[in-house]
Amino acid sequence: MPECFVAKASELKDGDRRIVVSGPHEVGVFFKDGDYYAYSNYCVHAGGPACEGILVNNVVDILNGDQTYEGQTFGDAVHFACPWHGYEYDLKTGECIGDRKLRLRKYNVVKRGDEIFVVI
Amino acid sequence: MDMVRNEVRQLNPEQYTETKALDHASQQARQRNYQDFLIVDVDAHHYESESYKDVFSYIENPVIKMEAMDSMTRAGRSGFLNNQVGYQSLGGRMTRHKNRAFFKARGDRHRDVDWTLDWMDAMGVDYSCMFPTPMLFLGLHPQVEIEVALCRAYNHWLCERILAQEPRIVSMLYLPFNDPEWAYRTVRDFGDKKGVVGFMVTSPRYKPVHDNAYMKTYALLQEMGKPISFHAAYSWDDRALATTNRFISVHSLGFMWFNMIHMTNWVVNGIPERFPKLKTMWIESGLTWAYCLMQRLDHSYMMRTSDCPQLKRKPSEYMQDMYYSSQPMEVPDDLSILEATFKMIKAETQLVWSSDYPHWDFDLPSVIYDLPFLKEQAKRNILGANAARLFNLDSKPVKTIP
Numbered sequence A: 001m002p003e004c005f006v007a008k009a010s011e012l013k014d015g016d017r018r019i020v021v022s023g024p025h026e027v028g029v030f031f032k033d034g035d036y037y038a039y040s041n042y043c044v045h046a047g048g049p050a051c052e053g054i055l056v057n058n059v060v061d062i063l064n065g066d067q068t069y070e071g072q073t074f075g076d077a078v079h080f081a082c083p084w085h086g087y088e089y090d091l092k093t094g095e096c097i098g099d100r101k102l103r104l105r106k107y108n109v110v111k112r113g114d115e116i117f118v119v120i
Numbered sequence B: 001m002d003m004v005r006n007e008v009r010q011l012n013p014e015q016y017t018e019t020k021a022l023d024h025a026s027q028q029a030r031q032r033n034y035q036d037f038l039i040v041d042v043d044a045h046h047y048e049s050e051s052y053k054d055v056f057s058y059i060e061n062p063v064i065k066m067e068a069m070d071s072m073t074r075a076g077r078s079g080f081l082n083n084q085v086g087y088q089s090l091g092g093r094m095t096r097h098k099n100r101a102f103f104k105a106r107g108d109r110h111r112d113v114d115w116t117l118d119w120m121d122a123m124g125v126d127y128s129c130m131f132p133t134p135m136l137f138l139g140l141h142p143q144v145e146i147e148v149a150l151c152r153a154y155n156h157w158l159c160e161r162i163l164a165q166e167p168r169i170v171s172m173l174y175l176p177f178n179d180p181e182w183a184y185r186t187v188r189d190f191g192d193k194k195g196v197v198g199f200m201v202t203s204p205r206y207k208p209v210h211d212n213a214y215m216k217t218y219a220l221l222q223e224m225g226k227p228i229s230f231h232a233a234y235s236w237d238d239r240a241l242a243t244t245n246r247f248i249s250v251h252s253l254g255f256m257w258f259n260m261i262h263m264t265n266w267v268v269n270g271i272p273e274r275f276p277k278l279k280t281m282w283i284e285s286g287l288t289w290a291y292c293l294m295q296r297l298d299h300s301y302m303m304r305t306s307d308c309p310q311l312k313r314k315p316s317e318y319m320q321d322m323y324y325s326s327q328p329m330e331v332p333d334d335l336s337i338l339e340a341t342f343k344m345i346k347a348e349t350q351l352v353w354s355s356d357y358p359h360w361d362f363d364l365p366s367v368i369y370d371l372p373f374l375k376e377q378a379k380r381n382i383l384g385a386n387a388a389r390l391f392n393l394d395s396k397p398v399k400t401i402p
């Protein structure tokens, strides 16, 4: 399994990412809240660049105890949204939010000294 | 064959190009050999509002022209044109809408020509039918004369600045349907212009399509052999749709709702019997609405033939003679349901692929090409051959896939 260089760890700020292209593989590597995540950059919907959109927290409807609606806010889960049509994915698992049976292929990320690699 | 590639990229919106943004579409186009056959997109868009200054200069009436030009100086305040509340960019999740500001024209032609050709080539499209965007709501403008004035200015502008410049871009021109006399004159005045392959009615509006005032327009279209199309949109001002509180609701329903009404009036009032050679196309309502309406109208027709005495066949049989644009393809988990829908609308001859690019729910050609129940010839018919027949286009592919 070849390892592909992603970036120097010191270059990646919180929320940064790189797209690593190696032959037929395209992988989005994210650095968020101290962790690295790597997923296939091919969206489960129509093959769009799934990892090239914005990072956004989940949206929550606020309901009161009596089931009345109060408004909306953001929750704690971080998603990334495919820029072609907006399919959202859970950053921690790569699962597609609209149907969690669907998920992006996950890749392993390794850190050697100050260098980050993704295993393709 | 895709080139062997090795690189590490950063996201850089300022270097946005359609070719880069649609790189994965180009990969699909190469893998599926789209260069070997014709692909026609019957419904794509540009943002005419970016060219309003130029478009307004074509307004014929001097008073309306002055109002229009003045409205350009009042950004954000009450304007000369109506619009709709909308959340098409999904709160910024759809990045191309703002990134396209970085796109630059290459030469003397209008920026929209270069931009359109770039995404067409990237997807593998040979010809594309260009429609406006904010003007999809113009049928709801409170002043009929403004619909007429802007429609005529836009049509003149489009013919001169876009269609005359690029043979791969065609259009079904906007009809100012709230004024039947001007709708007729629009067909008469523009029907023979280069790149005009038909005429389009924006569906959100409140004039019945069976009104006697439209008969001479339908007759003229039939005589010219040009199709009439009904392009769906939503209206949050519609009394029933006004009860919805999310964009998903008003959009999902609105894009079916207005076309369902127009189709029902069209068939029940026997327009296909009165104008048997008039080609009719229904755009951007998806496909499920047609299936649903066919079953529903056929069911009621058997009990109420006296309500529609002009019909010699069941409503669904007339509907099977019409054309349907494919986007948005509602793909169910169980593909046998989609297969039944294709059968019901006679997709092999009546379905015409559309992208709706760059709008938020656009489709690629693979949405048709990858369907397992279609034979190769059926795929090619839907992706291009049916539309080429309808629009009288040459069947030789002319694109250059990057």
Ligand code: FES
Pocket: A043, A044, A045, A046, A047, A048, A049, A050, A082, A083, A084, A085, A086, A087
């Ligand atoms: S291709 Fe990713 S949302 Fe459609």
